[in-house]
Amino acid sequence: MRLRLAVMLVLAAAPGLLAAQSGPSRLQGRVAPAALPTIDSIIAVAVAESLPTEPLVQKALEGSAKKIPPDRLVSGVLHGLAQLREAHALISQAVPGQPVPEGHVVSVAAALARGLPPPIVQRLVAMAPAEPPGPVLHAAADLVAHHFDPDSAAGLLIDAHTKGLRGVRLLDVATAADHELQRRGGRTHAEVLAHVRDMLPNVPGPKATVARP
Amino acid sequence: MSTIDLRLQAVLDGERDAGDLPADLRETYVRLMAAAELLEAAPRLSVAARVMAEVRQLPAPAPLQNLGPMRRAVRWLSRPRAVTLRLRPVWTLALAAGLAAILLLPLQPPTSKPTPGASEGVANFVGHFPGARSVEVVGSFNNWTPGVLPLNDKHHDGVWHGTAVLPAGQHEYMFVVDGERWVADPLAGRYVDDGFGAGQQNSLLIVRPSTAEP
Amino acid sequence: MNEDADVVARVLAGDGEAFGILIRRYEPGLLRFATRMLGNPDAAADAVAESLVRAYRHLAQCRDPSRLRSWLYRITGNRCRSHLARRHTNDIPLSEAPAPALAEESDTWEKLERSEQVALVERALATLPAEKREAFVLKHVEGMSYEEMAAITGARIPTLKMRVHRAREALLAALEEVVDEHN
Numbered sequence: 198m199r200l201r202l203a204v205m206l207v208l209a210a211a212p213g214l215l216a217a218q219s220g221p222s223r224l225q226g227r228v229a230p231a232a233l234p235t236i237d238s239i240i241a242v243a244v245a246e247s248l249p250t251e252p253l254v255q256k257a258l259e260g261s262a263k264k265i266p267p268d269r270l271v272s273g274v275l276h277g278l279a280q281l282r283e284a285h286a287l288i289s290q291a292v293p294g295q296p297v298p299e300g301h302v303v304s305v306a307a308a309l310a311r312g313l314p315p316p317i318v319q320r321l322v323a324m325a326p327a328e329p330p331g332p333v334l335h336a337a338a339d340l341v342a343h344h345f346d347p348d349s350a351a352g353l354l355i356d357a358h359t360k361g362l363r364g365v366r367l368l369d370v371a372t373a374a375d376h377e378l379q380r381r382g383g384r385t386h387a388e389v390l391a392h393v394r395d396m397l398p399n400v401p402g403p404k405a406t407v408a409r410p
Numbered sequence: 411m412s413t414i415d416l417r418l419q420a421v422l423d424g425e426r427d428a429g430d431l432p433a434d435l436r437e438t439y440v441r442l443m444a445a446a447e448l449l450e451a452a453p454r455l456s457v458a459a460r461v462m463a464e465v466r467q468l469p470a471p472a473p474l475q476n477l478g479p480m481r482r483a484v485r486w487l488s489r490p491r492a493v494t495l496r497l498r499p500v501w502t503l504a505l506a507a508g509l510a511a512i513l514l515l516p517l518q519p520p521t522s523k524p525t526p527g528a529s530e531g532v533a534n535f536v537g538h539f540p541g542a543r544s545v546e547v548v549g550s551f552n553n554w555t556p557g558v559l560p561l562n563d564k565h566h567d568g569v570w571h572g573t574a575v576l577p578a579g580q581h582e583y584m585f586v587v588d589g590e591r592w593v594a595d596p597l598a599g600r601y602v603d604d605g606f607g608a609g610q611q612n613s614l615l616i617v618r619p620s621t622a623e624p
Numbered sequence: 625m626n627e628d629a630d631v632v633a634r635v636l637a638g639d640g641e642a643f644g645i646l647i648r649r650y651e652p653g654l655l656r657f658a659t660r661m662l663g664n665p666d667a668a669a670d671a672v673a674e675s676l677v678r679a680y681r682h683l684a685q686c687r688d689p690s691r692l693r694s695w696l697y698r699i700t701g702n703r704c705r706s707h708l709a710r711r712h713t714n715d716i717p718l719s720e721a722p723a724p725a726l727a728e729e730s731d732t733w734e735k736l737e738r739s740e741q742v743a744l745v746e747r748a749l750a751t752l753p754a755e756k757r758e759a760f761v762l763k764h765v766e767g768m769s770y771e772e773m774a775a776i777t778g779a780r781i782p783t784l785k786m787r788v789h790r791a792r793e794a795l796l797a798a799l800e801e802v803v804d805e806h807n
Contacts, residue, residue, distance in 0.1 A: 259550070272606070446764035601778055
């Protein structure tokens with residue numbers, strides 16, 4: 198009942214969008230007919246709000262592959278829409294007056310889904326608004342997942358960025374902290390972060406993640 | 411279902427003192443706490459002997475150089491080979507070439523090295539599923555389409571593996587065992603709730619572009 | 625302070641028998657948690673045994689041995705979820721939910737014997753969806769902080785708070801129902 202109400206609220210916010218959809222849905226044949234019209238209209242809402250739609254399409258395909266019942270499938274896609282909205286709002290606040298790239302919205306939504314606190318996300322997005330935020334946000338989420346203090350983790354990554362580390366190299370900062378934690382028992386998380394900060398910008402690179410022809 | 415007064419929720423969350431509650435809320439508080447207390451009774455069971463008997467049959471869980479059944483897999487991880495598939499999101503292909511030839515581009519001989527493009531990287535998948543009849547990887551990189559990226563148990567030791575060239579970036583995926591059991595990759599290290607309300611988590615893979623600075 | 629990390633180090637150094645210390649330390653809580661999640665002590669014992677064997681096999685990957693408890697609960701929680709998923713429902717089937725022992729002369733909550741009270745509360749808990757059941761059990765039965773619950777479930781703290789709040793409401797309603805039924 199609550200789900201039906203939520204769907205109605207979403208649709209009420211964007212009247213006529215369902216009719217605006219044209220052409221066969223990419224989801225046709227993959228998504229249960231009972232859920233398809235509602236999911237199509239949720240995607241249409243995302244289009245109307247200038248939000249990326251690919252994550253919602255992927256979520257619908259994922260749920261269908263997992264044989265999630267229609268009501269929970271719709272609920273999962275709605276949840277995805279809510280995350281994209283939250284991500285968009287958060288970027289707009291972090292970098293006021295600038296256009297919000299779809300890629301940024303996807304990365305920020307992913308970081309929120311991984312449990313990164315919104316103020317930390319905002320701080321890291323504001324650190325380098327023109328750069329894709331995916332790697333730094335994943336690096337922060339990795340650190341938080343390993344129980345490093347979120348504020349201190351963001352501070353370390355901002356230092357790493359100041360010292361010239363960019364893109365996926367920021368992931369190596371989180372990996373270095375994790376390795377230090379495992380290698381040297383008895384040290385506090387704060388001590389480990391301080392040690393990694395001293396290493397900057399010379400944190401080790403990946404060993405086995407990339408094959409080179 | 412009636413809602414619980416926020417003052418009572420705060421007390422139950424340990425944010426306020428129970429003494430501040432009016433009598434009617436205190437009654438509800440007592441009832442909930444009594445229910446929780448009743449549930450605290452632990453079952454009179456023990457699995458210790460059974461677990462230890464099983465554990466004694468296993469290799470010592472030492473760090474990576476002595477991982478027993480996983481040992482070969484981990485070594486294999488550091489030495490990518492056996493390119494199985496090249497996968498791109500269906501939607502990019504759909505733009506370029508229609509939906510037809512999505513999945514099996516190009517199937518290379520099993521011994522050739524992966525050759526990722528500038529914005530691609532190699533992903534290795536390893537899972538330990540003793541007794542499984544089939545294991546495959548299903549994820550955002552193949553539009554969550556089963557039957558696209560099967561893993562192999564080459565040595566018949568329950569260690570299943572496969573390699574794919576994927577677009578650089580973030581991908582969510584799961585292993586599907588015997589065509590029906592969805593399992594998160596225990597070696598993924600990164601997980602995200604799948605959002606469908608059952609608390610299931612997808613594994614998260616971040617593929618680095620092959621041209622990324624070391 | 626950090627005894628778990630010491631024991632983990634012993635096991636990783638080759639003293640497999642030391643794993644028994646960890647089993648004894650965490651087994652009661654894990655069994656209680658799994659029983660509340662699955663509504664069936666036998667299924668719970670299987671889930672906990674499998675989880676402990678799995679924990680042993682992957683002990684080297686426990687990133688923070690000082691938080692071993694959270695890691696063990698996380699593995700066990702995942703195992704319970706897989707078990708529930710195999711049943712294609714998050715709910716405990718009524719056939720597996722403990723039925724209240726009927727005491728003919730008991731007509732009020734207060735008069736019920738303790739074991740009957742436990743059975744009634746278990747029955748009410750079994751009506752909650754798995755997510756709420758887990759949230760309530762971790763918070764109020766296992767007495768965990770929201771931070772530790774977040775480490776175990778992977779969910780965000782505000783989400784967990786919401787789940788616990790809803791779980792309390794649902795449990796109260798379910799309690800009223802089962803007590804009414806009983807009467």
